[in-house]
Amino acid sequence: MDSRVSAPESEIQNPKSKIGFPRPSHLVPRTFAVLGVLLLLSCLPSRIAVKPGTGIIHGQVAPGFEEVAAEFERNFTERGEYDAACCVYLRGEKVVDLWGGYRDMRTRAPWEENTLVPVFSVTKGMASMCLALCHSRGWLDFDLPVAFYWPEFGSSGKADITVRELLGHQAGLPCLDVPLRMKDLEDFDSLAVILARQKPLWEPGTRHGYHAATLGLYMNELLRRLDPAHRTLGRFFQDEIARPLGIEFYIGLPREVPDERVADIVMLNPVKVALSMPWRLTSGFLCRRSLIYRSTMIPVDAGLDDARLRTVEQPSADGIGEVRAIARAYSEFATGGQTLGLSRRTLAELEGPPVEPGQGPLDAVLGDSAYYRLGFFKPGPSPAFGSSEAAFGVSGLGGSTGFADPDRQVGFAYAPIRLGYRLSDDPRLKALQDVVYRCIARVEDADAGPAPAEE
Numbered sequence: 001m002d003s004r005v006s007a008p009e010s011e012i013q014n015p016k017s018k019i020g021f022p023r024p025s026h027l028v029p030r031t032f033a034v035l036g037v038l039l040l041l042s043c044l045p046s047r048i049a050v051k052p053g054t055g056i057i058h059g060q061v062a063p064g065f066e067e068v069a070a071e072f073e074r075n076f077t078e079r080g081e082y083d084a085a086c087c088v089y090l091r092g093e094k095v096v097d098l099w100g101g102y103r104d105m106r107t108r109a110p111w112e113e114n115t116l117v118p119v120f121s122v123t124k125g126m127a128s129m130c131l132a133l134c135h136s137r138g139w140l141d142f143d144l145p146v147a148f149y150w151p152e153f154g155s156s157g158k159a160d161i162t163v164r165e166l167l168g169h170q171a172g173l174p175c176l177d178v179p180l181r182m183k184d185l186e187d188f189d190s191l192a193v194i195l196a197r198q199k200p201l202w203e204p205g206t207r208h209g210y211h212a213a214t215l216g217l218y219m220n221e222l223l224r225r226l227d228p229a230h231r232t233l234g235r236f237f238q239d240e241i242a243r244p245l246g247i248e249f250y251i252g253l254p255r256e257v258p259d260e261r262v263a264d265i266v267m268l269n270p271v272k273v274a275l276s277m278p279w280r281l282t283s284g285f286l287c288r289r290s291l292i293y294r295s296t297m298i299p300v301d302a303g304l305d306d307a308r309l310r311t312v313e314q315p316s317a318d319g320i321g322e323v324r325a326i327a328r329a330y331s332e333f334a335t336g337g338q339t340l341g342l343s344r345r346t347l348a349e350l351e352g353p354p355v356e357p358g359q360g361p362l363d364a365v366l367g368d369s370a371y372y373r374l375g376f377f378k379p380g381p382s383p384a385f386g387s388s389e390a391a392f393g394v395s396g397l398g399g400s401t402g403f404a405d406p407d408r409q410v411g412f413a414y415a416p417i418r419l420g421y422r423l424s425d426d427p428r429l430k431a432l433q434d435v436v437y438r439c440i441a442r443v444e445d446a447d448a449g450p451a452p453a454e455e
Contacts, residue, residue, distance in 0.1 A: 058113070059098035062090075064443045071435040072098045075428045083111055083263065083418055084428070085323035088436055089331035089411040090443070096436065097324055103263040103417065116248070116320050117263040117415045118310070121212065122402050123251060123319030125394030127219050128167065128375025129329060130236050131226075132350060136343040139226045142167070142374065146218075149225045152196040161204045166218060167375040168355045169208040172200030174365050175294035176214065181301045185217075185312050188232065192221045201291070202364065207357045208372060209291065209364030213298035216316030219375065234313035244339055247328050249321025252313035262320060265305055265398075266418040291365045304397070317396075323413045326402035330393065331411025334404035351390040351406050354378035377403075382425055385433060386410070399426035408440060 056076065061069050068088070075081035083101030087094065103111045134140040140149070142164040147154030153161075161171045178194050185191065195217055202209075211218075220233040227236055234251035242249055253262070287293060298316075302309055309318050332339055337347060354361070354371035361380070363370035371378040376392035379385055383395055386405040393403025393412075398419025403412050412433070420426040 056110075057098065057100040058111075059096075059100075061098070062093070062095040064446070065095050065436075065439045067439055068096050068432065068435050069098060071431050072100070075431060076100060079428050079431070081416060081418065081428055083266070084414065084416040085111065085115070085117065086414045086432055087324040087327035087412075089327050089334075090440060091409045092331060092335045094324070094327075099323070101417075104260075105264065105266055105417075109260070111263065112261075114248075114261065114322065115263050116250075116253075116257070116261050116322060117400075117417060118265055118318070118320050119323075119326065119400040119402075119415050120304075120317045120319075120396035120398065122326060122394050122396040122400050122413075122415070123315055123317055124216060125376055125392075125402055126237060126241075126249060126319055126326070126329065127216055127233055127251065127315035128394075129241055129333065130223055130233055131163075131167070131219060131375060132333075132346050133240055133340060133342065134223065134226050135349070136337075136341060136346040142349065146222060150192075150196070150222055152192070153221075156197055156199040158198075158200060158204070161200075163222070164355065164374065165205050166222075167215075168357075168372045169211050169215065169363075169370075170206075170355075170357050171204050171211070171218075172202040172209070173198055173214055173218065174201065174209050174211045174291060176298070179300045180298050182299050182308055182312065185299055185314055188221070188224065191217065192224075195221060205357055207359040207362070207364050208370065210295070210366050210370065211316075212295045212365070213314075213316045214295070215375070216314055217298075220313065220315050232313050233315045241329060241340065242325070245325075245328055245332060247322070247325035249319060249325040249329070251315050251319050253310040253320050255311055259307075262310065263417045292367075295365055323415045326413035326415075327411045329411070330402050330404040330413065331409075333392075334406045334411050335409050347406070350374060350376065350392050350404075353389055354380070384425065385412075387437065399429050401429055408437075410436075410440065412436065 057069070057073050072086055075084065081101065083103065083105070085099035086096060088096035099111050099113065099115065101111050102108050103115045131140060135142065140163065143162055145154065145159065146161055146163055146166055147159050158171070165171050176194065176198055180194070184194070223233045223236055224230050231239065237251050310320060312318055333342065333347065333350065350373070352373060354373050361369040361371060369380060371380040373392065377383065377394050379389060379391050385391055385393060385401070385403050388407045390407050391403055391405045393401060395401040398416065400415035401413070404410070405412070414429050414432055416428065420428065
């Protein structure tokens with residue numbers, strides 16, 4: 001076995017084994033016992049009904065995009081939505097800015113225009129923008145080894161892992177041997193030592209597997225080495241992206257931001273999760289040895305709704321901000337990046353095709369095909385977004401998403417606080433994407449004018 005690989009062959013198995021997922025027969029008794037308990041929990045009320053015309057939807061749309069507002073309301077009246085926001089930019093102009101429902105279901109506090117929302121893995125896309133900006137400034141070469149910038153990273157068989165492989169989830173580092181706690185995430189120097197010592201689980205570059213929690217940690221330390229001022233990724237994002245664009249999005253929420261501005265996430269119904277996910281994912285989450293379980297248990301002493309996570313700089317999943325901020329940032333990347341000084345070379349890199357590892361697109365952690373490039377998702381059969389392969393973005397737990405579509409010059413963002421149950425193509429999100437592109441097509445047709453008459 002390659003010296004860079006530390007996991008035993010019994011754990012890696014073959015591409016169709018989904019790496020480390022337990023055999024179903026081992027989990028049947030446990031699964032039915034757990035589901036029996038969860039079934040009782042699922043009987044608790046989980047949503048409220050929203051009637052049309054109740055004034056719960058707010059915001060504005062540009063002429064030609066009225067259908068988006070109607071579809072957004074249908075999410076509330078027909079698809080179980082009761083708290084969300086959606087924003088769309090076209091050619092650098094905001095054409096959709098909608099919000100509605102409650103930011104706090106317990107108190108029925110309304111979602112306000114400036115409500116901030118946790119967006120989970122959508123944070124990875126915002127973090128990846130920081131490294132793209134470093135590339136434009138000449139600080140970063142995607143094809144150089146990570147160890148060129150961060151020498152300690154080269155230990156434990158990682159000397160040849162390139163930045164491109166790391167950002168493409170190909171480095172074999174989806175989980176850590178050392179259990180991380182909240183205090184570890186706040187000590188960047190000590191965390192860097194832990195990250196550098198980790199051995200890859202597979203030969204880097206041969207396959208990819210979603211680095212759900214670790215990718216942002218590695219990106220943060222890499223950026224600290226790239227930046228002449230040695231800023232953290234959260235600080236760099238504020239200084240170099242949020243402030244120039246005039247947006248409010250945080251990777252590490254400042255303590256002075258009032259709690260009442262932040263939407264409270266409505267957690268997933270466990271039974272619906274179990275019934276909606278593929279069997280191998282469900283069984284994987286029930287087994288502490290599986291990669292899907294190990295890769296998401298960071299930190300081990302805080303759950304998804306733990307308020308302490310809001311202030312920690314975890315660029316994998318702890319971003320909080322206005323949904324319009326996500327759309328504005330992606331709009332900048334979709335329209336040439338002049339405000340941020342993005343180079344055409346950098347944008348061409350992001351717009352390129354997904355980088356498939358040697359063993360194909362099957363994700364070793366998720367157990368399904370996935371398409372990645374430089375920290376972003378790329379369009380595939382699922383998730384499908386944008387109008388061409390040039391699009392790039394990231395989806396988060398429960399349905400939140402943000403993406404850039406350079407071919408149509410679109411920046412799109414959506415986030416709910418009632419988390420959905422699909423890994424991709426959430427029906428609420430899909431309905432909004434579809435209607436947005438129908439409206440864009442009509443606007444483009446109107447701009448083009450009538451076809452010339454035939455002689």
